[in-house]
Amino acid sequence: MKKRSILLNGMALVTAVVAVLFIAAAPHEEVDIPKETWSFQGFFGKFDQAQVKRGFQVYKDVCSACHAMNLMSYRNLAQIGFSEDEIKEIAASVQVTDGPNDAGDMFERAGKPSDTFKPPFANEQAARAANNGALPPDLSLIARSRAGKGFAGYEGADYIHAILTGYKEPPAGFQLQDGMNYNEYFRGHQIAMPQPLSDGAVTFADGAPNTLEDESRDVAAFLSWAGEPNLEARHLTGLKAVLFLVVFTLLFYAVKRKVWSKIH
Template sequence: MSVKSLLLKGITALVGLVAVLFVAATPQHGVHVEKESWSFQGFFGKFDRPQLARGFQVYKEVCSACHSMDLLSYRNLQEIGFSEDAVKEIAASVTVMDGPNDDGDMFERPGKPSDPFKAPFANEQAARASNNGALPPDLSLIARSRAGAGFGAHEGADYIHGILTGYKEPPAGFHLNDGMNYNEGFVGHQIAMPNPLSEGAVSYADGTEASVEQMSQDIAVFLTWTGEPNYESRIRTGLKAMLFLVAFTLIAYAAKRKIWASIH
């Protein structure tokens, strides 16, 4: 391979890296998103199980009316503390289409733990027709997709929390298009989704006060988990790897000192 070819490839790679870093560092056009403190941050972070349960309740009672969760099955709820019987009850509370049966017909049945979360609409066209042409995104990976060039799962949670607490009255002189809502946390500050949360929108099973702030934090944590359910195990694996490398380095250094001690 010629020097010219190597130089060209090097320049191309450098330009690509600079472009990625520029996009990651570019402010989101005036978007205001508060940086929150989350229990899962840091090497020793972990998801708060009661908060995950509350977040699921917010999704089930509020968000699931418009947003699907295609990549999650009801049985996955056992990973955040729901018992097997509770999962069966949650799954059985919905009716799903199955089949064909022996006669070649489709039929309805109660949901099972192995079923994916039931989608609120039969298809994309039905979803758009019920939302003035806007397509509510699937929430399975919404937090992960907003995690900002991979710099941390907390950024996805910050984004969701910022959206849900960002509904305000538009400032004077701001042109709000028909059918849109003003939101400080959304790019362009215009979002089709009406404010989904209000004080006391749910009655938490554990008695926690259902303020907008509390609900937005709970659903943000739940959606962070759905986007990366192996997050905790990945963090623990990384910590173990770092400890191994530190121990290996110390052993290698001690061996080097011993081997070369008599050589001057």
């Protein structure tokens, strides 16, 4: 009996080792996205509200010239600490087409908090025409769709930060196509978007440092929030759920022991 269990344990061990090798195996990537630390990671992760707010400013002042965010409304900004008046002001800074009115005509009016972020282009064709044929993707879910795969994959924020800080001079001999830009972290290293951010490109309302690194991190945090505005509620509910389940499980474990003591 003993001998057999040693053999079985050995097999189980070998299986486990190979399984770990499997799980650890990562596809060889052309580019390696550096992993950063973010306030919203981990079991207790929360957004840094000031950072997300600054990130919105980066989006508004720079990104929104080309990138839409069709899943976001101005009212959502209340969640990251903008006051009602500030939101009304931000919304009113754009003109949107509404209607038809009673006369059957479309009309222009100032934006309202319930409006979605005004897109920079009327349609895909207009966006491509203005951008050398390339389509600037919608940014609402960019942090989620560009995340690394699997449990240990990099965050979408890591990817955004890497791209924004990855503009370099192309290495000697690199064939850069017309109208393209070299980026260390973009697949194939050729990206249609010209370098959008640089040191001092945005002057933050709260006077925070505005190097390229700061701006990139802030906008990456903002886009992570926009990708999952309920992240904090998820973490908090999760902690409550786990706490409840631990008590539930221990209770039933105790009852199980008690009930089964008659059998054993």
